[in-house]
Amino acid sequence: MNKFILLTFILLAAMSCKQPEARRPVSVTSGSFIDASIERNKKLYAREKSQIEKLMKQHKDNNYIASESGFWYYYNTKVEIDSLITPEFGDLVNFNYNVKALNGALIYSKDALKTQNYAMDREELFTGLREGLKLLKTGETATFMFPSQKAYGYYGDEDKIGSNTPLICEVTINSITQNQTK
Template sequence: MNKFYLLSLILFAFISCKSPEARHPVSVKSGSFIDASVERNKKMNSKEHAHIKKLIQQEKNLKYIASPNGFWYAYKTKLEADSLKTPKFGDVVTYNYNIKALNGTEIYTTENLKTQTYTIDKEELFSGLREGLKLMKEGETVTFLFPSQKAYGYYGDGNKIGRNTPLICDVTLYSITENEHN
């Protein structure tokens, strides 16, 4: 009987020492969902850009500048003084803004949003406004036109801004407090 247990134990140890085998996927995805999503996003993006460019052409009072970051902006109040600096990483800025849909309907007023304080690139803020604040000097007011991917994107803000909504923001930068480490 002891030989049987010993033989079973050796056989069990031999079988359990087998290296694991790789499992193969049950089904293979072709990537067609991703391809369709990319095409859908390209079409949506080109529609938004066309709508924004149409707004820019209709606007006679402001001269819009295309940002390398994927949005457009125009100065309502521009300061030409070279001594004034734009905010850098870690600087604290105080500003206020409003948010409108491209048709001009106000979504959030400056009274709704109140005066904001933001530490450049260290806090959460939608990407367009984060990049836009870096272009401004103290005392300037700028109108930004953000396509949806530079605004709240696919998810919206979970409140009044729906998904894939391009926005207009009027922003006034009140102060820049430099970070001691800059």
């Protein structure tokens, strides 16, 4: 009986030394969904860029500027004084804007959106508008053309702006109050 207990003890000791085996996933997915999504987004951006470029060709009198962030704009009113500041992180920006579709149809008027106060990069604002505000000085007005990825993207605004809708926004900076805690 002692040999049986000793043999059982040795077998248990040997089996307990086995390294844990990694569990394999139940299902294996490839990157095909992500790859397809990337391809769809590239085609969408190319189509929207083409629409915006066509619009710019129709309005050659405007001096269009391509931003580093992937949208286009021109100044309706440009302030040439270099001493004026552009907004930086934490600055309070008071501005008005409207939102139009690429065909010029008004989606939201300046009156409907009212005057906005925005703490730079501390509050929610769609990407293109947030980046566009950083380009303007007090008293300037610019018209921005945003592809949908810089506007409201896939979800839209869940009201008047649909999925993947490129936008035109005319923005006027009324004032910039610098953040005192810089």
